[in-house]
Amino acid sequence: MQITLDKFTKRFGDVTVVEDMDLTVGKGEMVALLGESGCGKSTTLFAVCGIYRVDGGRILFGDRDVTRLSSQERNVGVVFQSFALYPHMTVAQNIGFPLRVQKKPQAEIDAKVREIAALVRIENLLDRRPGQLSGGQQQRVALARALIRRPAILLLDEPLANLDAKLRLDMRAEIRRLQQETGTTAILVTHDQVEAMSMCDRVAIMDRGKIVQFAPPRAMYDKPANTFVAGFLGSPPISFLDGRAENGRFVAEASGVDLPLPSHLASLESGRPIGIGIRSEFLDPSSTATVSGKISFIEAQGREDLYYLQLPDGKVVRGIQDAAHSAQLGDAVSWGVNTEAMLVFDADGNTL
């Protein structure tokens, strides 16, 4: 079922958390709301499931306006960051709760619980209580409870934040599998760009209550709308340098950087202040355009190493090199840059 936010606005007292937000999530699509804490992403999610009242605009499920409906009437499955399992109920009772409050016959509830438990692979845990489960198992119970009514819409609020790193990888794939198997329309709220990019069809990146860019992960990574998006996506983070355009080149004297602009921007007027963004994988030994500096820090990452190249004015460019690379801490080096891939921003931070 398609979810549409139409000029959605939410205020807490005098503080406007989300203002005039438009967002459309297609049927069967999984969309991430990505942003730092306080950007309004969880608020949006709580408004979609009806926990928060809407202060302006409309929320539509398909063609149905649900803006004024209570959460009980919306039939959405929600997985909370804390999982919010009922501590006094067994796993089976937790999963069956949405049916129990509908006064469904116990036999039907039992059957559905077993079916959904098999789907999330916790059939053997049905008699336990939440306190006796590991984080990953609690996560699966929360998912099962959200899915038992076969809701057309699934909302996930930081579902992986309380899990340890290894489990997070497994559950990423698991949640995506369940979402695709059930054909549910899903919104994932997260502050973790890796989660957003790896799990979702499209990512809406939010900043101070507004959607900055809404695009598929790859497109967003390759073509970020501005420095905010470019800085948010990518690990290790992108390195920014400020300078100006000069005869088809980017020049930053203090940093000792002079690089050709990408060919489609070669005609940029001289003297215009611009900035560039260099992702760590843009460092390319085969390129003749180089940046020079001193290696100030090396992070060993196994397959490859991350180098901090400190420029004369103290700015740092991060670059990934094969572990076989022999540069040592303190070495003065000149490294080539793949200038065609380089991101160029205007003075306001918008991508050119």
Place this chain on the structure above:
Amino acid sequence: MTQQTKLGLGFMGPAIVIVVLLFLAPVLLTGFFSFTNMSTATGISGGTYRITESVLNRLPADQVRPDVIVSLSESQFVVDEAGLEAMRAEGLDPAFIEELAERHGAEVFTSGDDLEDAMKDLDNRPRSIRVIKGAVDMFERSLRDRDFAEEAAFTAALDDAVVDLTDNERVVIVQAAYSGWTMTTSNFSRLWSTPQTGQVIINTLFYVGMTLLLFNVGFALVLAITTTFLPAGQSAFFRAIWFLPRISPSVLYVLLWKWLAWDTGFINAVLGQFGMAGRNWMLDTTANAWVFVILINGFVGASMGMIIFTSAIRAIPKPLFYAAQVDGASRWQQVRFIILPQLVWPLLFVSTYQTLSLLTSFEYILLSTEGGPGSTTEVWSLSAYQTALSNYAGNLQYGYGATMALVLVAIGVAASLLFLRLFNFKHLVSRPRIEQ
């Protein structure tokens, strides 16, 4: 003894003193008094030995022969040295005295007439019958209404009065004649056999049960749950209102209720406008008295449960309510499936704590109905208080009252131990039961 132990004892010292003086000592004394027959009549110091009409009536017929009782109740006339000495002091004829001593010395006459006849037969008898009658009086010997400070002297006098007294009769009579308090277990059998005891137990159960169910737990729960769903300002306002009775002085608080219910009180003033005759709403019927007793106690008692339940509900993580809401649970279903299961321990705690405090508290009943009308609202603790320390009859039965109090202490201690066990007290003080 280490420095720490000393320090610990030092800190506990005042508490120990208070516990010993204000709890342990009264309990031990109550235990002791309950095995005595102390009352206003016996006093709390010693007594004397004395045969009185009521002592004679109390003597059990199956242990003391009737003729012993008769001889104890009637006067005897004994020609003894004391009587002769009294005659000499009166200045009667020495020859008459000499002859009486010689012929009837140490003789016992059961009636004054017999002694008078014997005197008249003497050769040296005075002419005047009046003098003879006066002499007879000097030999009247009776145990009745004579005080003996020592048991030995009383026993000797008893043996003089009744020659063939058996050992058992002596013991029984000595016991009955003692006017001070003695150790006895009769309080317990009396408590067991008195029909009033049953009524007081029923009153107590009704009072504790209704106050607990309707107010201390029931109404407290309703307040806690309803204020949870109210906006913060309003809920704080309502809780503050319901807390007021708790912090108002009990005497003034009950006085306000009395003003409400009196013949010329508020209710009657209002109803009088519609031509209804005035009546004392608190005391005119048993049902009314109970309604007021329970309301007065309940309005005070609801606040504690309300606060404990409210904080327990607040401790439930918000996301649980969010989850229940999106799972489709209505308000009532949230109360039933989320709130109530989390309140099991607070509910048990408040019930038991309030049961114990209701069992022992009677101040509001004392101030309002004083157990009336009649003794229809008299509960156990009030009954014990009135028996032992304050009643209209004026005979304060310390021993019997102490027995009633002791039974209450025993029930209280037993119930506390049971509840602690039932609760598994560690559960209450260990880590919070709700994890987030």
